[in-house]
Amino acid sequence: METTSVRKIILASTSPRRAELLSSLQIPFDIMPSHADESTPDHWTPDKIVTELAKRKATAVYESLDLSKRNAVIIGSDTIVVRDGLVLGKPHDVEEAASMLRLLQGRSHLVFTGVACIDGLNGTSQVEYRATTVTMKALSEQEILNYAGSGEGLDKAGAYAIQGLGASIVTGIEGCYFNVVGLPLSLLSDMLVHFGIRIL
Numbered sequence: 001m002e003t004t005s006v007r008k009i010i011l012a013s014t015s016p017r018r019a020e021l022l023s024s025l026q027i028p029f030d031i032m033p034s035h036a037d038e039s040t041p042d043h044w045t046p047d048k049i050v051t052e053l054a055k056r057k058a059t060a061v062y063e064s065l066d067l068s069k070r071n072a073v074i075i076g077s078d079t080i081v082v083r084d085g086l087v088l089g090k091p092h093d094v095e096e097a098a099s100m101l102r103l104l105q106g107r108s109h110l111v112f113t114g115v116a117c118i119d120g121l122n123g124t125s126q127v128e129y130r131a132t133t134v135t136m137k138a139l140s141e142q143e144i145l146n147y148a149g150s151g152e153g154l155d156k157a158g159a160y161a162i163q164g165l166g167a168s169i170v171t172g173i174e175g176c177y178f179n180v181v182g183l184p185l186s187l188l189s190d191m192l193v194h195f196g197i198r199i200l
């Protein structure tokens with residue numbers, strides 16, 4: 001494929017899933033883990049939380065870049081699960097994972113992912129988000145304990161992974177699948193155009 005851009009891309013993330021998703025766009029990128037503070041005020045709305053945190057993650061890497069790497073676009077992202085306005089991040093342990101699954105089973109919820117792109121040359125940024133509706137089947141207490149105990153959901157918002165064993169408990173989604181896994185790729189490819197990067 002013809003190279004459409006000479007700009008570097010830096011993924012500001014520790015998430016192997018985001019790296020794997022970004023790889024599917026077939027553009028080279030570097031990874032720089034971002035250790036931004038992820039606390040937010042209680043009154044923030046879900047879209048505000050994911051856009052601000054995505055920007056915080058990208059900004060932390062932007063501010064740490066040395067001058068030789070400034071010809072880069074830095075991407076940060078954040079995902080949360082929201083049920084009736086209740087925000088669920090990553091569970092701290094198996095017990096909290098089971099509690100989250102009790103809240104989510106047998107109904108629909110929303111998964112919000114924010115994406116921030118920062119131009120390393122001048123600090124200008126684009127920040128957007130997507131929301132996807134996910135419906136989970138009704139689960140027995142034993143199924144909840146078995147899934148939570150698998151450990152798969154421990155580093156995932158809402159304590160499940162649609163891309164893993166969690167696929168067996170999701171009955172349907174409305175919206176972008178990749179948004180649920182942590183990086184809405186069609187949105188990101190549209191955003192990158194503003195930085196001179198065309199995927200197709």
Ligand SMILES: Cc1cn([C@H]2C[C@H](O)[C@@H](COP(=O)(O)OP(=O)(O)OP(=O)(O)O)O2)c(=O)[nH]c1=O
Pocket residue numbers: 012013014015017018034057077078079080081090111155156157158160161162163166180181182
């Ligand atoms: C709902 C859901 C979430 N997730 C993941 C996506 C995110 O990686 C994670 C939410 O945590 P985040 O805080 O968004 O991201 P992270 O800590 O994994 O990585 P980083 O901040 O360094 O970029 O949950 C899945 O992988 N599958 C799912 O089905």
